[in-house]
Amino acid sequence: MTRIAIPEDSLFGLANLPYGVFSAPGAAVPRVGVRVGESVVDLTVLDDVFAAPSLNPFMEQGHTRWVEVREQVIELVSDDVPDAAVYSVDAVALHMPFEVADYVDFYASEHHASNLxxxxxxxxxxxxxxxxxxxxxxxxxxxxxxxxxxDIVRPSGQRKAPSDTTPTFGPSRRLDIEAEVGFVVGTGSSFGTPVSADDFDERVFGVVLVNDWSARDIQAWEYVPLGPFLGKSFATSVSPWVVPLLALEAARVATPPQDPEPLPYLLEKNPWGLDLELTVSWNGQVVSRPPYREMYWSPAQMLAHMTVNGATSRTGDLFASGTVSGPAKDQRGAFIELTWGGKEPIEVNGQPRTFLEDGDEVVIGATAPGPSGSRIGFGEVRGRVLPAR
Amino acid sequence: MTRIAIPEDSLFGLANLPYGVFSAPGAAVPRVGVRVGESVVDLTVLDDVFAAPSLNPFMEQGHTRWVEVREQVIELVSDDVPDAAVYSVDAVALHMPFEVADYVDFYASEHHASNLxxxxxxxxxxxxxxxxxxxxxxxxxxxxxxxxxxDIVRPSGQRKAPSDTTPTFGPSRRLDIEAEVGFVVGTGSSFGTPVSADDFDERVFGVVLVNDWSARDIQAWEYVPLGPFLGKSFATSVSPWVVPLLALEAARVATPPQDPEPLPYLLEKNPWGLDLELTVSWNGQVVSRPPYREMYWSPAQMLAHMTVNGATSRTGDLFASGTVSGPAKDQRGAFIELTWGGKEPIEVNGQPRTFLEDGDEVVIGATAPGPSGSRIGFGEVRGRVLPAR
Known part of the structure; x- marks a missing residue:
């Protein structure tokens, strides 16, 4: 038996307990585990629903079960755990934590939308x-x-600079990131039935970090009138740990004032946002600290809007916030904003930089307030750019 | 044993043999069948892969297997078939024929795009x-x-007429259809690897009819700058029979001339479109006959474009053509075009009509040339509008 050590200042203490899908060294079949300190605990010791390569079967069991299991996990990891169920986080491979049903991307930062x-x-x-x-x-x-x-292979596609008369085909010259926060739907809603903003807690299982890779030149040429398509669809990266919404009570904050008042279906009894502090690292250097608390539209408003027309939602639906950007320059969550369309390079490791070069690595991380002044970690979403094929 | 009768002029003869998912009377579990004349034949007599509630497991087996099975099906239904495997098409319930992975909607008709x-x-x-x-x-x-x-529940959402100063919330007042043709990906392609236009036949399993229901007022207010969202996401209906691409050799026609010449990744060795004749019936009256042969962009160009940035494609991906509209007024595949934004009502059963009213039913059908002057049927995609909740 093992007693799991949790350093007092750990971002992965008992107040967090995010879920992920991992493979143990030498094991072929991924399963669900929980992160505690620098350990991963195999949750199949609790329930067979975790002997799956995704969180979807567990999420489908619904909110009551999520609360129960969270209590069971706290009990499990606070006591001695069977040796065979405990792994060092450095020894396991982490996988996609859930099977994505539909993916929606919002545009909820006023600062980002104005800049773009x-x-x-x-x-x-x-x-x-x-x-x-x-x-x-x-x-x-x-x-x-x-x-x-x-790894993210640089996408190719059609690009046309304003000065060009016709488009050309080739690797994107304006490859960018978007630092976002994603919400994972745990229990769906049926065809024709909207989800009220106040039902968010019942429906949404947890939160991940998202890097919505964006090829700005491809996007600029294609996006009128039906919106972004190939400029975005080549890759969207998510963090391996799904932080349960149940761990984010202390992170709730008021949303910024909304003027004009939204229509009634967008009103919440208790409007709330999240006080996540994101960091964007470019080749190891933190270049931005986007504050999620500045987001204009709340998570619950996004879910209510997405389903108000009766659209079905399903276990595994992922909806992301859109780029998180704050009012200050060093709070912008995309390089196109940070470098003002490439016209104002920023210094990264002593070099002036605008868009992504081959070999660049971007890491987005975040923390949020936990109980009693503690902090909760989201881990990171990491990706490296490979040359176009 | 049963010998299946196939009337000589049947749209579902041996040259067609579309696949669908059905429940036999009293049977709980749907499975895959093939339509022959007015019969459905249970294909689990051929292979256990058809004992599934979707075509996906069979489609995953790939093109070589699709060809083999088609030959086996022709042999099977040309001879006596075990009684227990044959049902009248009127006696079975038809379901969603495949599990949709990603759904993409194109905009490939020049007439439709110009009208819109x-x-x-x-x-x-x-x-x-x-x-x-x-x-x-x-x-x-x-x-x-x-x-x-x-049934399609009339969606509610935000609408703002140009004369309004602020949006209001309520049921769509401009509910519309889009008559489209959809292509079902049978075998996917991996992350980072484009699919060439010439690989279409290897990848695409078959064709369905699509009604892309559209709330024009919701769409008009929301769609700038990120494209249609709630104006479309409430429902998209597809026909229950997937016509195999292998049945559409005789339906291939040249595409309209493309000027300017597309970039090389959009060129095909043998460019081809499809000579489908669609019909749109509104409460039983045919109001339009959209000709698919008029579509500017070919199916293979759509697939090549969709993956040129390296986007993964998966078994069950559905990509639809966008509204099929021809040059003539009675060839337009959406009511917003047929009635010119509601300003030029058309007569339906003696009444002037613009957008959909509660209780209206729309049926989209299609046929295509088969071998030796025969015709192939696509069945129909049918939907009725229910009042907003």
Whole structure:
């Protein structure tokens, strides 16, 4: 038996307990585990539902069961754990933690939407007339949501600079990131039935970090009128640990004031945002610290909007916030904003940089307040750029 | 034993043999069958892979196996078939024929794109500068792709007429259809690896009819800048029979001339379109006959474009053509075009009509040339509008 050591300042203490899917050394079949300190505990010792390569079967069991299991996990890891169920986090391989059903990407940061509006449409008002009335969003490609650590091959596609008369084909020259927060739907809702904003806690299982890789040149040429497509669909990376919503009580904060008041279906009894502090590291250097608390639209408003037309939601649906950007320059969550469309390079390890070069590595991390002044970690979403094929 | 009668002029003769998922009377578990004349033959007599509630396991087996099984099916149904494997098509329940992985909707008709451009953006050029360079498309919601016969609850959402100062919430007042053709990916392609246009036949299993229900008022207010979202995501209906690509050799036709010549990755050795004749019936009256042969972008160009950035494709991916509209008014595949944004009502059963009213039923059907002057049927995709909840 093993007693798991949890350093007092660990970001993965008993107040966190995120779930992930891992392979033990030499084991062929992935299963669900929980992270505690620097250990991963195999949860099949609790329930066979965890003998699966994704969290979906457990998430389908619903909110009551999530609460029960969380209590059981706290009890399990607070006492001696069978040796065979405990692994060092450095010894296991981490996989995609859930099977993505539909993937939706929102655009919920006023700072990001305003910056992108200025950059993509310099001659118009930066915010569209609809932006403060509804959380603007669109569907992305579920099949290319990949786990942290997956290498990202630079995408090729059609690009046309304003000065070109026709488009050319080739590797993206403006490869970018978007630092986002993603919400994982645990229990779905049926065809034709909207989910109320106040039902968020019942429905949403947990939170991951998202890097929504973006080829800005491909996107700029293709996106009118039906929205981003190939500029985004080549890859979206997520962090391997799903932090349960149940661990984020202390991280809840008020959302910024919303003016005009949203329509009634977007109102919450107790509006809340999340006080996540993100970090964006570019080749090891932190270049931005986007504050999630600045996001205009709340997570519950996004879910209510996404289903208000009766759209089905399913276990494994992932909806992401859109780029998290704060008001300050060093709080911007995309390089196109940080470098103002490439015109204002930033210094990374002593070099002036704009968009991503082959070999670059980006790591997005986050922490949030836990109980009694502690902090909770989200781990990281990491990805390295490989040359175009 | 039963010898299946196939009337000489049947749209479901030996040259067609579409696959679907059905429940026999009293049977709980759906399985895969093939349609022959007015019969459905249970294919579990051939292979256990058909004892599944979707075509996905069979499609995953790949092109060589699709060819083999097609030959086996022709042999099977040309001889006496065990009684227990034969059902009248009227006696069975038909289900969603495959599990949708990602759903993409293109915009491949020049007539449709031009008409919509004039209606949505009356002060600009109807076709965007990118339109003739790439097949414009976007991701839709896989979780709300539903089988023919599913009732469609009128969606509610935000709508704002140009004369309104703020949006209001309520049931869509401009509920519409889009008559489309959908392509079902049988074998996927891996992360980072584009699919060449010439590999279409290896990858794509078959063809379905699609009704991409559209709430034009919700769409008009939300779609800038990230594209259609809730105006489309409430429901997309597909026909229950997947017509194998192998049945459509005689239906191949040249595509319309493309000017300018597309970039090399969009070129095919033998460019081909499909000579499907669609019909759109509104409460029993045929109001439009959209000709698929008029589509500007070919099916193989859509697949090549969708994956050129390295996006993974998967078994069960559905990509639809976008509304099929021909040059003539009675060849338009959406009511917003047929009635010119509601300003030119058409007569349906003696009444002037614009958008869909509660209780309306829309049926989209299609046929295509088969061998030796015969015709092949696609069955139909049917849906009725229920009042908003």
């Amino acid at each position: 509006g200025r950059l993509f449409r310099p001659d118009s008002e930066p915010l569209m007339p609809n932006w403060k009335h509804l959380p603007v969003g669109y569907h992305g490609r579920a099949g290319t949501v990949v786990p942290s650590g997956t | 451009g004039r209606l949505f953006r009356p002060d600009s050029e109807p076709l965007m500068p990118n339109w003739k360079h790439l097949p414009v498309g976007y991701h839709g919601r896989a979780g709300t792709v539903v089988p023919s016969g599913t």
